[in-house]
Amino acid sequence: MKLDILIKNIDFILTMDEKSTVIKNGNIGIKDGKIEFVNIPDSQLMNVEADRVIDGRHRLAMPGLVNTHTHCAMTLLRNYADDLPLEEWLFNNIIPVETTLKPEDIYWGTKLGIIEMIKSGTTSFADMYIHMDDVARAVMESGIRANLSRSPFFFHGGSTDELIDECQDCSDYHRKWDGAGEGRIKVYIEVHSTYLFDEGTLRASAELAKSCGTGIHIHVLETLNEVEVSKSKYGAGSVEVCEKFGLLDVPVIAAHCVYLTDSDMDIFKEKGVNIAHNPTSNLKLGSGIARIPLMLEKGLNVTIGTDGTASNNNLNMFEEMHIAALLHKGTNRNPALVSAVDALRMATVNGAEAIGFKDEIGRIEKGMKADIILLDIDKPHLFPINNPVSAVVYSAQGSDVDTVIIDGKIVLDNGNLTTIDEELVKHKVGSITERISGARS
Amino acid sequence: MKLDILIKNIDFILTMDEKSTVIKNGNIGIKDGKIEFVNIPDSQLMNVEADRVIDGRHRLAMPGLVNTHTHCAMTLLRNYADDLPLEEWLFNNIIPVETTLKPEDIYWGTKLGIIEMIKSGTTSFADMYIHMDDVARAVMESGIRANLSRSPFFFHGGSTDELIDECQDCSDYHRKWDGAGEGRIKVYIEVHSTYLFDEGTLRASAELAKSCGTGIHIHVLETLNEVEVSKSKYGAGSVEVCEKFGLLDVPVIAAHCVYLTDSDMDIFKEKGVNIAHNPTSNLKLGSGIARIPLMLEKGLNVTIGTDGTASNNNLNMFEEMHIAALLHKGTNRNPALVSAVDALRMATVNGAEAIGFKDEIGRIEKGMKADIILLDIDKPHLFPINNPVSAVVYSAQGSDVDTVIIDGKIVLDNGNLTTIDEELVKHKVGSITERISGARS
Numbered sequence: 105m106k107l108d109i110l111i112k113n114i115d116f117i118l119t120m121d122e123k124s125t126v127i128k129n130g131n132i133g134i135k136d137g138k139i140e141f142v143n144i145p146d147s148q149l150m151n152v153e154a155d156r157v158i159d160g161r162h163r164l165a166m167p168g169l170v171n172t173h174t175h176c177a178m179t180l181l182r183n184y185a186d187d188l189p190l191e192e193w194l195f196n197n198i199i200p201v202e203t204t205l206k207p208e209d210i211y212w213g214t215k216l217g218i219i220e221m222i223k224s225g226t227t228s229f230a231d232m233y234i235h236m237d238d239v240a241r242a243v244m245e246s247g248i249r250a251n252l253s254r255s256p257f258f259f260h261g262g263s264t265d266e267l268i269d270e271c272q273d274c275s276d277y278h279r280k281w282d283g284a285g286e287g288r289i290k291v292y293i294e295v296h297s298t299y300l301f302d303e304g305t306l307r308a309s310a311e312l313a314k315s316c317g318t319g320i321h322i323h324v325l326e327t328l329n330e331v332e333v334s335k336s337k338y339g340a341g342s343v344e345v346c347e348k349f350g351l352l353d354v355p356v357i358a359a360h361c362v363y364l365t366d367s368d369m370d371i372f373k374e375k376g377v378n379i380a381h382n383p384t385s386n387l388k389l390g391s392g393i394a395r396i397p398l399m400l401e402k403g404l405n406v407t408i409g410t411d412g413t414a415s416n417n418n419l420n421m422f423e424e425m426h427i428a429a430l431l432h433k434g435t436n437r438n439p440a441l442v443s444a445v446d447a448l449r450m451a452t453v454n455g456a457e458a459i460g461f462k463d464e465i466g467r468i469e470k471g472m473k474a475d476i477i478l479l480d481i482d483k484p485h486l487f488p489i490n491n492p493v494s495a496v497v498y499s500a501q502g503s504d505v506d507t508v509i510i511d512g513k514i515v516l517d518n519g520n521l522t523t524i525d526e527e528l529v530k531h532k533v534g535s536i537t538e539r540i541s542g543a544r545s
Numbered sequence: 546m547k548l549d550i551l552i553k554n555i556d557f558i559l560t561m562d563e564k565s566t567v568i569k570n571g572n573i574g575i576k577d578g579k580i581e582f583v584n585i586p587d588s589q590l591m592n593v594e595a596d597r598v599i600d601g602r603h604r605l606a607m608p609g610l611v612n613t614h615t616h617c618a619m620t621l622l623r624n625y626a627d628d629l630p631l632e633e634w635l636f637n638n639i640i641p642v643e644t645t646l647k648p649e650d651i652y653w654g655t656k657l658g659i660i661e662m663i664k665s666g667t668t669s670f671a672d673m674y675i676h677m678d679d680v681a682r683a684v685m686e687s688g689i690r691a692n693l694s695r696s697p698f699f700f701h702g703g704s705t706d707e708l709i710d711e712c713q714d715c716s717d718y719h720r721k722w723d724g725a726g727e728g729r730i731k732v733y734i735e736v737h738s739t740y741l742f743d744e745g746t747l748r749a750s751a752e753l754a755k756s757c758g759t760g761i762h763i764h765v766l767e768t769l770n771e772v773e774v775s776k777s778k779y780g781a782g783s784v785e786v787c788e789k790f791g792l793l794d795v796p797v798i799a800a801h802c803v804y805l806t807d808s809d810m811d812i813f814k815e816k817g818v819n820i821a822h823n824p825t826s827n828l829k830l831g832s833g834i835a836r837i838p839l840m841l842e843k844g845l846n847v848t849i850g851t852d853g854t855a856s857n858n859n860l861n862m863f864e865e866m867h868i869a870a871l872l873h874k875g876t877n878r879n880p881a882l883v884s885a886v887d888a889l890r891m892a893t894v895n896g897a898e899a900i901g902f903k904d905e906i907g908r909i910e911k912g913m914k915a916d917i918i919l920l921d922i923d924k925p926h927l928f929p930i931n932n933p934v935s936a937v938v939y940s941a942q943g944s945d946v947d948t949v950i951i952d953g954k955i956v957l958d959n960g961n962l963t964t965i966d967e968e969l970v971k972h973k974v975g976s977i978t979e980r981i982s983g984a985r986s
Contacts, residue, residue, distance in 0.1 A: 179928075179929075180929070181931075182928070182929060182930075182931060182936075182940060183929075183930065183931040183932040183935035183936050183939065183940060184931045184932070186884075186885055186932065186935045186939065187880060187881055187884040187885060187935075188880060188881065189879075189880055189881060190880060193880070216925060216928065219925040220925040220926045223925060223926075224926070328878070383875075384871060386875055387871040387872060387874055387875030387876075388871050388874055388875070388880060388939070389874075389880050390874045390875060390877070390878045390879045390880035390881075390882075391875070391878070392875060392878055393875055393876065413940075416939065417935060417936075417939035417940045418926045418939070418940045419926070420926060420942070423864070423867070426864070427868065427871070430825060430828040430829050430868070431828060431872075431875075433828055433829055433830070433831045434824075434827055434828030434829070434831060434832070434833060434834055434872075435828075435834065435876065436831070437769070437831045437832070437833055438630075438831045439628060439629060439630055439631060439634070439829060439830050439831035440628055440629065440630060440831075441831075443627075443628040444627055444628060484657060484660040484661040484664060484967065484971075485661045485664075485665070485859045485860070485861065485943075487620075487623070487657065487971055487974065487975075488620075488621070488623055488624075488974060488975065488978040489623075489624065490622075490623055490624040490625045490978070490982075491624040491625070491627065494624035494627045494628075494858060495623075495624050495858075498624065498627065498829070498857065498858040498859070499623060499624060499854075499858045499859045501861070501942050501943060501944050502926075502942060503942050503944035503945075504944075526925065530925075530928055533928065533929060534928075534929065537929040537931070541931075
């Protein structure tokens, strides 16, 4: 048998299959972008050849992490404004800068975010931001997998004709990029939120998603303020509004979901809506804490996102898993809630389903696309390992990742990026941030 | 001028002085274990010679982190039992193993913890555990700074004569180790808690601390259960009990403090008690969330600890600062609470005061002992840096630390440990954990 990549003698493989099976001292074969086998016996391994053999000793293999909600190019605004009330943060600091950002800025900011994600073990992400053509270009070149959502409407009001034109642009974007990069890109429709849209634009977005045969990525009930606004604007809660205007008739990534009522959860369960839990961002902006244990109990598909780096301030999914596993135990005074394996499933297999790659990625199983990360576990903070699932969720750092494979290609090779020139990206982003800071001071 | 160490061209120095001054492109001189100067002009720098010159480009210098509450050798039980109710975790999993641990096990477990702490930027820690002579030996050899507390009583009841003998042992321990390692070790008296002690042992402990001229390290109100037990055992709250029996008449590190009442806080403020906030452990064990913003408002000295690795599961103070800065914003729905600089002060200058090294460490200022860490900030997740204080608290990882100086000596040199043989420690700990696992299965 001839493979592209063979990983041998891996200390632990966290398969994240249905039983979250952990394999000790295993191997993985990769061919044509897919997992050809997991853990064949040594007798069969003797007949295997591979273009590249990776030594898996002192390594833990697991599915690449899936970041289900971010605004990647906000790396440009990392640590730009912190510890501020939400309105002052957003309207006086973030949005004034965002309006000055050009397509090229977004391209470089996205590249920087992708570098950070790859280096900390994220192999796919769901993005919603501005200048999405440039985001797609960065994704194509870097080899990462992404669900990209573009908004048909940019909140300026406008005539019906203008709205129709914008829907056409969005439909063109979907046609151009959906399935690109040998299927690495999926395109959804961005609906920012029910509070920034109105009935007309919400209904039009739902129709657009249906006509494109795709899904919707939306912010839902991030703040108490949204609860109030929805009541006064629609006389109903955001989730009911989503349902009424057809937004839940397509696949949905619902980000935040801090203020879901019990019946909102039941609606989301019935409609198969995917939850993107963003614990760091929700804490940092003082938004509140989503009732994740209840969502898990009701069987919703809960996943994890970082949100943008202006409200986090990194794209490190190891931190996000860690906080997701800790937070709800403490706030509910119950150490058995959101177990390590729950958090790990949220960040892998659940995430894969949420961003439209169900049964394609998120597990290490024969036939799945090869999105795999290796952690160097020869570190003092991972010793003794005792329980590899706990080690990944409670002890590991993003920097423990040393090798990243996406779609069967090595994009991080023993710590070295193979598809992106990091120094060039830093140089370009450096110039952009100088311009931004100059405008501020 | 002849120095031991000169660090030149440092991108940022977070001094943590009274105004938390940040110096751009600065230098630090170190001589005889102390900081000789901070940021002298280039004209003076020309006349400086040093045995070792460190290039500070792409580096951020800050005071070493102070971990004010841990049980270091619990590294042996890392990821050993997770996601369990407290009683099952403690009484069925942790304590049965602890009773089998020998002095030599504690020595190696402590060494492993010290490696992890040094590599993630912690330069001093406050420890309470068993076989404290072996902890002191590990501290001496590794070059780290520590506040070590030994308990006079081991909860077995016993006659008055036995209690007097044990007090004598504890006093001997103080005499032997306090001030050792050229002042790197301070010895406090461990009082596990008011609920595991009784009036006699509490009063005896307070007297012992006074007679030794030292302080006390104690767990206070970690759980709701302790609130109940204290009521039924003493007819009063734990803090009132501490005050009544004289425990607060000496310097105190009070760990956890999850269930302090407002008046408990006032007592602690009046008595100058230091709070060791352990957010990860309190979340992970489902204990609850300490009311840190109110403590800060009342002017208490709040510091940060990791607790042991069986309830964390690492000794990473960067994670701990991060979570301390995020958590209270979210639970109080106020993004202005516990700012990045608050968290950084808690983990440095406040911690230094709490563990008995006030005005000796915790700040980068002329005349202070040189406990300094350097972060390699040439990392994608720290770019653009924008605000170096935010970057350290919200974006950095423990693994960004590449150089650690304690008491003027380099103990981590560009990622390499200079005082501890990591492979030997792992080998020894590996044998111990095999024995523990064998006994369990």
